[in-house]
Amino acid sequence: MKRIYLDNAATTALSPKVLEAMMPYLTEIYGNASSPHWFGQEARRGVEAAREKLAGALGADPSEIVFTGGGTESDNAALFGAVEKYKKKGNHVITTNVEHHAILHACEALEKKGYAVTCLPVDEYGLVTPEQVAAAITDKTILASVMFANNEVGTVMPIPEIAKVCHEKGVLLHTDAVQAVGHIPINVKEMGIDMLSLSAHKFHGPKGVGALYLKKGIRLPSHIVGGEQEKGRRAGTENVAGIVGLGAAIELAVAHMRENAARMSALRDRLIEGILGTIPEVKLNGHPTKRLPNNVNVSIKYIEGESILLMLDMNGIAASSGSACTSGSLDPSHVLLALGLPHEVAHGSVRLTLGDDTTDEDVDYVLKILPEVAKKLRFMSPLWKGAVE
Numbered sequence: 001m002k003r004i005y006l007d008n009a010a011t012t013a014l015s016p017k018v019l020e021a022m023m024p025y026l027t028e029i030y031g032n033a034s035s036p037h038w039f040g041q042e043a044r045r046g047v048e049a050a051r052e053k054l055a056g057a058l059g060a061d062p063s064e065i066v067f068t069g070g071g072t073e074s075d076n077a078a079l080f081g082a083v084e085k086y087k088k089k090g091n092h093v094i095t096t097n098v099e100h101h102a103i104l105h106a107c108e109a110l111e112k113k114g115y116a117v118t119c120l121p122v123d124e125y126g127l128v129t130p131e132q133v134a135a136a137i138t139d140k141t142i143l144a145s146v147m148f149a150n151n152e153v154g155t156v157m158p159i160p161e162i163a164k165v166c167h168e169k170g171v172l173l174h175t176d177a178v179q180a181v182g183h184i185p186i187n188v189k190e191m192g193i194d195m196l197s198l199s200a201h202k203f204h205g206p207k208g209v210g211a212l213y214l215k216k217g218i219r220l221p222s223h224i225v226g227g228e229q230e231k232g233r234r235a236g237t238e239n240v241a242g243i244v245g246l247g248a249a250i251e252l253a254v255a256h257m258r259e260n261a262a263r264m265s266a267l268r269d270r271l272i273e274g275i276l277g278t279i280p281e282v283k284l285n286g287h288p289t290k291r292l293p294n295n296v297n298v299s300i301k302y303i304e305g306e307s308i309l310l311m312l313d314m315n316g317i318a319a320s321s322g323s324a325c326t327s328g329s330l331d332p333s334h335v336l337l338a339l340g341l342p343h344e345v346a347h348g349s350v351r352l353t354l355g356d357d358t359t360d361e362d363v364d365y366v367l368k369i370l371p372e373v374a375k376k377l378r379f380m381s382p383l384w385k386g387a388v389e
């Protein structure tokens with residue numbers, strides 16, 4: 001059976017070129033990057049070359065990049081590290097109610113430890129305004145953590161404007177840019193970002209490796225203690241092959257960003273228009289234009305997202321109903337509820353996220369199958385019968 005992968009917000013396929021770049025570091029160059037012999041120094045060169053590539057892609061200095069075990073670790077390190085480091089200033093953190101659980105659950109942990117967390121509500125598209133952030137800042141605020149782009153609905157936040165209001169009031173800005181890095185242009189210096197989290201497996205790199213950008217001068221206590229790796233900012237033997245893969249993946253993503261984004265947003269728009277045009281009572285979730293090039297999220301009213309996913313899967317289409325972390329639980333996604341969707345509409349949501357490898361034919365196939373699936377499920381749905389009769 002033809003299989004189409006449209007769950008690229010959950011993870012992406014490892015690019016063959018990235019695997020090729022990693023291979024020597026999984027085979028002959030197996031030294032510990034801290035060792036002074038040839039094996040170690042070759043590994044060290046691989047790590048430092050990746051650091052330079054990543055720094056170049058973000059407009060950062062290589063010394064400002066700390067490699068981590070992924071997006072979740074970077075998010076945790078930024079939040080827990082910043083509140084510890086700047087505890088003399090206060091105990092207040094600002095975030096939004098559409099963040100990834102790596103931020104929201106870290107904030108809950110902070111609240112349990114006695115910190116005050118302001119969780120800003122978003123509008124119907126998933127946006128917070130710089131004015132909301134400014135109004136939430138007090139003289140006790142240490143940092144604001146606002147995601148660059150949302151993993152469920154693809155909404156892109158006004159990060160440069162938010163950074164500006166934070167800096168006017170002497171507050172740090174952290175951004176979870178896991179969905180944005182490698183997909184849309186980011187320059188940490190021009191945008192005024194103090195801390196940024198990213199993860200390689202969201203841009204066709206390997207899983208289990210990411211990075212935290214820490215602006216020069218921000219020196220957080222190491223969140224993992226042990227050896228002196230990453231200049232004492234993250235202990236543990238470097239994941240050399242993973243880091244090299246991250247470097248190769250970001251280099252490829254940046255080199256092809258413009259063409260990939262143009263191609264994907266055209267496919268995205270064709271999917272959205274096709275779905276809205278053929279299935280009645282469908283709602284697009286997220287912002288119509290301030291949106292990631294690869295994200296489609298719709299609510300097909302009167303049917304269950306989980307049933308849609310099962311039937312799509314039976315037809316070879318891999319999609320998601322929000323985030324991989326929430327499927328399996330019966331609660332609708334916190335993001336869709338934050339956008340103000342009623343529970344029953346949130347339950348009927350499907351997320352289709354495109355990748356570098358998504359083709360026109362894939363979109364045609366989805367536009368053939370999804371309306372059939374919706375029709376079948378609605379035929380069985382008492383809610384739909386009630387609505388149309």
Ligand SMILES: *Cc1c(COP(=O)(O)O)cnc(C)c1O
Binds near residue numbers: 010069071072151199
């Ligand atoms: C995937 C994701 C994460 C977690 O990254 P991991 O590398 O899987 O730990 C965090 N934030 C957002 C927005 C994500 O999409």
